[in-house]
Amino acid sequence: MEVSIDAIGNVVGLWCGGKTDRSLPPVMTGSHIDTVKSGGRFDGNLGVLAGLEVIKVIKEQNISTKHPIAVSFFTGEEGSRFAPDMLGSLVYVGGLDLETALSTISVDGKRLGSELEAIGYNGTAPCPGTTPKIFLELHIEQGPILESEGIDIGAVENVQGISWTELTIKGQSNHAGTTPMRMRRDAGYVAAKISTFVRDLSNEMGGTQAGTVGKIDLVPNLVNVVSSKATMTVDLRNTSELMLQEAENRLAIFCEGIASQEDVEITRKSLARFEPVEFNHQLVDQVFVTAQNLGYSTKRMTSGAGHDAQMLSRVCPAAMIFVPSKDGLSHNPAEFTSIEEVAAGANVLLHLIVDAAEEYR
Amino acid sequence: MEVSIDAIGNVVGLWCGGKTDRSLPPVMTGSHIDTVKSGGRFDGNLGVLAGLEVIKVIKEQNISTKHPIAVSFFTGEEGSRFAPDMLGSLVYVGGLDLETALSTISVDGKRLGSELEAIGYNGTAPCPGTTPKIFLELHIEQGPILESEGIDIGAVENVQGISWTELTIKGQSNHAGTTPMRMRRDAGYVAAKISTFVRDLSNEMGGTQAGTVGKIDLVPNLVNVVSSKATMTVDLRNTSELMLQEAENRLAIFCEGIASQEDVEITRKSLARFEPVEFNHQLVDQVFVTAQNLGYSTKRMTSGAGHDAQMLSRVCPAAMIFVPSKDGLSHNPAEFTSIEEVAAGANVLLHLIVDAAEEYR
Structure with a gap:
């Protein structure tokens, strides 16, 4: 993949096959890799790793798409150290200007811009970033609903x-x-x-x-x-x-x-x-139908947490795929989603991405 | 003065004049010099400095007493770093054994014994220490009562x-x-x-x-x-x-x-x-009468705070002298008692000490 880092530390990996038209907007998936202090392993990371897994499968299966496919992770989604939360994706879509964001002071008194420099993540890619064709985010539910109702896949229609x-x-x-x-x-x-x-x-x-x-x-x-x-x-x-x-x-x-x-x-x-966010109705329907067609039990639902997808929804059709959280736990080291549940979510993501990127058949 | 430091860091300065009988128990006054994190200048320090001032006056005026006079300051009265509070005076009177006290762990994870060693205050004087003839402590009220009622001196009869x-x-x-x-x-x-x-x-x-x-x-x-x-x-x-x-x-x-x-x-x-402490009735009466005889308005009162004097009261007659606190403030950098109010308290302390130490006239 072609990896770029922008000025707020967002990382985008771009995948182009031989027949891909680089002039077209990418189909983007992704999430974040930062966590709260007492966080678990799945929150955020799942969506990024699943995106990379999707690219791996596309490569292995020699799937060829018209649109490029991008896997991104956005800076400071949790807001634990630098407020507001979802800061990286907010800057990516132009919702917060770069200088203001870089001047944010952390709870421990450090400037975000300086901290990015210190770890070499003050990149050169422009902010705001490329507008994707669509944005899809796979995430754990972080709540008890899917597990308690025995549902495999949540098609997230809005965010609190x-x-x-x-x-x-x-x-x-x-x-x-x-x-x-x-x-x-x-x-x-x-x-x-x-x-x-x-x-x-x-x-x-x-x-x-x-x-x-x-x-x-x-x-x-x-x-x-x-x-x-x-x-x-x-x-x-x-x-x-x-x-x-x-x-x-x-x-x-x-x-x-x-x-x-x-x-x-x-x-x-x-x-x-x-403000509360409504995801793109057509894309939410596609999540629902794709999951159903793959044989998974599915439910339309609300996200209680904020996610990068809601920032991307300001500039392109966006939606989310939820998988269950054991005991509804999140922001907790005991956070857990089984490999089968993770695979179901990644499978739905794969099919949606390949469809949206317009596979050459 | 002859200064000794005991194993828990309590410091005792002993004053003996030429005709003093060193075999007699000392008349002791004192307090503490530790403070809470956001403390003022008067809490504790007043009683120690006033004790030293009393010795200075006795020396300058060539006052000669039968009993030695001791001025002490006790370790960790506030309990801010090492619990319980009044730890030094508790050990001084044998209310807590030395090893247990030295093993106390601070809020920042340090052992009291090691911290005393680090500052050279793991002394050689024995614990428990010498039992005084009486113990008197001058202290700010740390509450609003004396000021609001326009009283100069509080004769403290008990402690909550x-x-x-x-x-x-x-x-x-x-x-x-x-x-x-x-x-x-x-x-x-x-x-x-x-x-x-x-x-x-x-x-x-x-x-x-x-x-x-x-x-x-x-x-x-x-x-x-x-x-x-x-x-x-x-x-x-x-x-x-x-x-x-x-x-x-x-x-x-x-x-x-x-x-x-x-x-x-x-x-x-x-x-x-x-438990609540009752001070020695006779000594409280002496505080009251001495203050009255010196022309100060006086009131019997309760101490809402714990003080080293209550530990000393376990082994000898003890009492306290209170002076007003501006706006009732204490444990606050704005803590204040005027020089006139301080002088009144020190004056009462001087007369009580000289009487108890049996002045040669």
Whole structure:
């Protein structure tokens, strides 16, 4: 394959057979190879390795296609170190300008551009990148639905909208033994109240509403000191943009109320905000039908997680193929999908790619 | 002064005048010089520096006493790095054996004995140390009472009991977008629920009951991952042992309930547990009367914080002198007591020490 690296570290491997027309847009598949700190082996990597496996099969079987085929992996999909998540694919499609992206500062205080230079992944391919004919992404579900319903393949028709907010709460540090309860301005207590509110809000709104406080950092974080400061994140998701805004508004109102009640100052910063995404209907249908034709049980479904495919869907028809996650586990070292389940997903991907790339028969 | 360092790093400076009988137990004053991470300049240091100032005055004024006078500072009073708090004075009075104390592991994974060696404070003086005739400690109040009531000197008659518990909550890490709310085993959410419970419990019990969650550490502590683990501390205080036990019991029951409800595992570890302490009544009266005779407004009061004096009270008559804290602030860089307030406290300390050491007139 012809491998290129662009200025934000996205890697694209291009496959052209002897009869391929290089002037045509490539059929692209891919995903990401970064993980969260406590991640598993399948999230992201599956889609990249399956793409390479597809190329291997095409080569071995001497399949010849009209369109080039591209396998890509995009920088910083998880957003664990550099926010927002899906940063590489966002830059690839022109949704974020390169300079802003390179200037992003990581949670450990490093500049993305400098970190890319340090590992030699500040490439020369242009950003935004080539617009593909279509984009397909094979991914583990990262949730319990396919497994619990005994379904082989998920044809992903949409993605939940994502809203990440960082809240900084400023109170007053004081001695835990000598400060009467009524005189406290405890940033840690306020963080805890917001955390339980996020759960209550999600339960009350129901539907696809999800809410998570995954990160809380107290200052000075000591057993006998009332916290002067708390930094926390709130992750809200919904398939409906209207409902997602409703959740955001109710969080903001709650923060105002508790800040006033507990005499603390709360500042908000948006870390990431993506509206819900609808994938290309025709391509989703093709995923569904191809899986059915290959004998797999199939289901149309929503993705609760964000994926690079939703960024690519801004510039070309895009869709996703889901395979089951054991016990619904992901972002966890115990993440697992069997070889048979992986093979089913890769097989659907192969057929879709060969069709889209217009095989010479 | 003759300075000795004992095996746990406690430092004692001994002052003997020409007519002092070295065979008699010393009158001891002192405090600690360690601070919390975000501490101020007065907590602990005031009592040590005031003790040295007392010796300076005694020397300058050629005051001669029958008993030696000792000024000490004790290792690790705050417990910020090595639990329990008041560790040095606890070892000094024989309340914790030396080997156990030296084997204590810090929050950053270091052994106390090795850290003392590294700074040359693994001394040769024996532990437990010499039993003083009496022990007096001058300290800032660290609370708002003296200032708000316009009182110069607090004669501390008792200390709240302290119960520090570390809770470790084990849930399951999972993807924040794809895991339905009802299927979560979110250790961070449970930590937040416990934190708000501790506040509610303290408010409901009222009286001197205080409750603080000052430390919460989530794992993996990422915006888009449901926490697999949370470690947190609970600091409970009450002047009544019975009420303190009540608070501990109610916390334990709440933890059992929420663990079952949220399908997480909660383990508890006691980091420190001290019963409420009554200081020597006669000595407290002497503090009160001495302050009054010197023209200061005075008040009998409770200490909400633990102090080295409560450890010394196990082996000799002990009491404390409080001076006001501006805005009640402590464990905070803004901690402040004016030079006049400090001088009043040191003056009371001087007169009490000279009396107890039996001045030759």
